[in-house]
Amino acid sequence: MTQTSRNEDEMTTQTDFQPGSAPASEILLEATDIKKSFGGVHALKGASITMRRGEITALVGDNGAGKSTLVRCLSGIHRPDSGTIRLDGDVVHFSTPNEARKHGMETVQQNLALVEELAVWQNFFLGRELVHGPFRTLDRKNMKRKAADMLADLAVNAPPVASKVRRLSGGQRQAVAIARAAGWGSKIVIMDEPTAALGVQETAKVEQTIETLRDSGVSVLLISHNFDQVMRLANHVWVMRAGLAVAERRTAESSGDELVALITGAKAH
Amino acid sequence: MSTPTKTGPTRTKPADAPHGVVAPIIGQARQVSFWAEQAAPIGLVGLVIVFSILSPTFLTLGNIRAMLVAAAILIVLSVAQSFVITTGGIDLSISATMTVGAVGFGLAWQAGLGFVLSGLVAVASALVIGLINGLLIARGKVTDFIATLGTLSVATGLALIFSDGKPITVNSSELLTLTSGSIGIFGYPIILAVIIGALAWFVMFRTRFGLHVQAAGGSEESAVANGVNAPRVRIAVYLISAGLAGVAALLLVARVGAAEPAINTAFLLNCIAAVVLGGVSLTGGKARIVGPIIGALLLTALTNGLTLLGVSQFYQPLAVGLVVVLAALLTRFQKK
Ligand SMILES: Nc1ncnc2c1ncn2[C@@H]1O[C@H](COP(=O)(O)OP(=O)(O)OP(=O)(O)O)[C@@H](O)[C@H]1O
Ligand SMILES: [Mg+2]
Numbered sequence A: 001m002t003q004t005s006r007n008e009d010e011m012t013t014q015t016d017f018q019p020g021s022a023p024a025s026e027i028l029l030e031a032t033d034i035k036k037s038f039g040g041v042h043a044l045k046g047a048s049i050t051m052r053r054g055e056i057t058a059l060v061g062d063n064g065a066g067k068s069t070l071v072r073c074l075s076g077i078h079r080p081d082s083g084t085i086r087l088d089g090d091v092v093h094f095s096t097p098n099e100a101r102k103h104g105m106e107t108v109q110q111n112l113a114l115v116e117e118l119a120v121w122q123n124f125f126l127g128r129e130l131v132h133g134p135f136r137t138l139d140r141k142n143m144k145r146k147a148a149d150m151l152a153d154l155a156v157n158a159p160p161v162a163s164k165v166r167r168l169s170g171g172q173r174q175a176v177a178i179a180r181a182a183g184w185g186s187k188i189v190i191m192d193e194p195t196a197a198l199g200v201q202e203t204a205k206v207e208q209t210i211e212t213l214r215d216s217g218v219s220v221l222l223i224s225h226n227f228d229q230v231m232r233l234a235n236h237v238w239v240m241r242a243g244l245a246v247a248e249r250r251t252a253e254s255s256g257d258e259l260v261a262l263i264t265g266a267k268a269h
Numbered sequence B: 001m002s003t004p005t006k007t008g009p010t011r012t013k014p015a016d017a018p019h020g021v022v023a024p025i026i027g028q029a030r031q032v033s034f035w036a037e038q039a040a041p042i043g044l045v046g047l048v049i050v051f052s053i054l055s056p057t058f059l060t061l062g063n064i065r066a067m068l069v070a071a072a073i074l075i076v077l078s079v080a081q082s083f084v085i086t087t088g089g090i091d092l093s094i095s096a097t098m099t100v101g102a103v104g105f106g107l108a109w110q111a112g113l114g115f116v117l118s119g120l121v122a123v124a125s126a127l128v129i130g131l132i133n134g135l136l137i138a139r140g141k142v143t144d145f146i147a148t149l150g151t152l153s154v155a156t157g158l159a160l161i162f163s164d165g166k167p168i169t170v171n172s173s174e175l176l177t178l179t180s181g182s183i184g185i186f187g188y189p190i191i192l193a194v195i196i197g198a199l200a201w202f203v204m205f206r207t208r209f210g211l212h213v214q215a216a217g218g219s220e221e222s223a224v225a226n227g228v229n230a231p232r233v234r235i236a237v238y239l240i241s242a243g244l245a246g247v248a249a250l251l252l253v254a255r256v257g258a259a260e261p262a263i264n265t266a267f268l269l270n271c272i273a274a275v276v277l278g279g280v281s282l283t284g285g286k287a288r289i290v291g292p293i294i295g296a297l298l299l300t301a302l303t304n305g306l307t308l309l310g311v312s313q314f315y316q317p318l319a320v321g322l323v324v325v326l327a328a329l330l331t332r333f334q335k336k
Helices: A001-014 A067-074 A097-102 A120-125 A139-154 A170-182 A202-216 A226-232 A256-264 B022-030 B032-037 B039-054 B060-084 B096-111 B115-138 B146-161 B171-181 B186-206 B208-218 B220-225 B230-256 B265-277 B290-308 B315-331
Strands: A027-038 A041-052 A056-061 A082-087 A089-090 A105-108 A186-193 A219-223 A235-241 A242-251
Touching: A001 B032, A027 A067, A027 A097, A027 A219, A041 A056, A041 A067, A041 A082, A041 A219, A041 A235, A041 A242, A041 B115, A056 A067, A056 A202, A056 B032, A067 A082, A067 A186, A067 A219, A067 A242, A089 B230, A105 A170, A120 A170, A120 B208, A139 A170, A170 A186, A170 A202, A170 B039, A202 A219, A202 A226, A219 A226, A226 A256, B022 B032, B022 B096, B022 B171, B022 B265, B032 B039, B032 B315, B039 B265, B060 B096, B060 B186, B060 B208, B060 B230, B060 B265, B096 B115, B096 B146, B096 B230, B096 B265, B115 B146, B115 B230, B171 B186, B171 B230, B171 B290, B186 B208, B186 B230, B186 B290, B208 B220, B220 B230, B265 B290, B265 B315, B290 B315
Parallel strands: A056 A219, A056 A235, A105 A186, A186 A219
Antiparallel strands: A027 A041, A027 A082, A082 A089, A235 A242
């Protein structure tokens, strides 16, 4: 089913696609005019992006462009100062990360959002623990087993679920954070620089995970500084500059050079 | 299920270590981190050995019973403090809160409310201080140290004002039973303290709330990103701390036979010391319940032993201080 919908997408792309003019039913997530300031720092000055159903959408831009801030607004960590977020056409307000999760949005934050003193399985289920029995005690056995399963699917060298995150290597931590976000059968998975600091093998594995997610019908928002990766994986790309989303392209109709020009402002939009 | 192949950094074991059950223990004992992790139990065993050699009365049933009863208040306070310190905070007002609870009990008793109601008044008046702490820290974003230093003073002042600076004698048969009753060598106070310790362990390590306490202390930002309501967790730990200080107040009034508006600074310092001895790091995120309980037993045994040996009272704070500083130095070698 996903395979056919992808083919249809590609056909649309080839025949009558105009940037920004996707049919409404194709749009899964639409963030409009998002503003967010921290004191005097205007991190987002009215950014608008869309994500299409079943696609990998990339978000690129220089350091400090506001990519992570936008991600944090989408995942319920920040409340935007203004602007609207529509999911499946409905306006949503996420005041906590759990609300975003309940709407089927999982996020790998740039800082990974892991608690170092806790074990891998505790991090996996933090905020949505499984409980059982009359006293609603933690279902530790079940959580450990599920975490191990979710990790084994992804990681090149899966760490034991009982080990503390503090003792994991950088790559292992990243694997834990990605497996945590990928394993819930959600609608949207947002990944903020998921392959930064990863080795060749691990990067390949993560890219494979992203493709597997897309093939199973999940829409992915991928933040990356790696243009090869973006061109290879993404269907669509948004370019951010100084707190605004200034341009969008179908990757099939763009190039790494054009993205660089858009990011630096050499090409306005 | 996958068989997790040990790829993570593992403990280095000497290759020539003897096999069998003892092998891992011997292997571990060669490392400083083992001693650092187990500072409290090792210290306690060491003290017991030294004192029982030096004083024939130390290990008599009567003295053990007395020590356990004496340790009860400190155990309850240490368990309470452990929750706060796990979140990376500190409750400097804990002993003053206990004093407020004691005075609350005394006044309610004087007013003829009876044991149960007076006990509730004690806990409720302590909880008021805890709520103020929690709101100041979680909502007002005041540093834990400053907020509880302030309420330490406020609580002490309130206790003095309400009691008019005088002890309130309490002749309650229930309190008498509480201090003097026992099952075997275990007096009711220590039984109560152990029950509280067991409940605290359960809450900390087997409930969602306990996990959130550890997460908020380990990394508030990450915890919040995963849906932990960190401000609520902070308010809750200060309420737990104050509520348990209220329970400790009952034990205190029972022991003294009166509700005194005393400052009880020794309890404050000793309960923080017990928590540190128990291996809880002041930076938060690392929960321990049994460790602080053993730490409290250790400090009580130390004071008791020194008294039995006829060492002047003046040396006791010195000895406690040395032990705590030593423990703090040892924690530097704990495994990360
Ligand atoms: N919590 C915060 N408080 C203050 N300023 C912030 C905060 N978060 C982000 N900023 C500022 O907002 C701007 C955008 O930051 P953001 O992290 O979104 O950039 P980014 O595009 O993700 O960059 P990078 O590629 O380096 O990850 C920066 O100037 C940053 O300093
Ligand atoms: Mg970023």
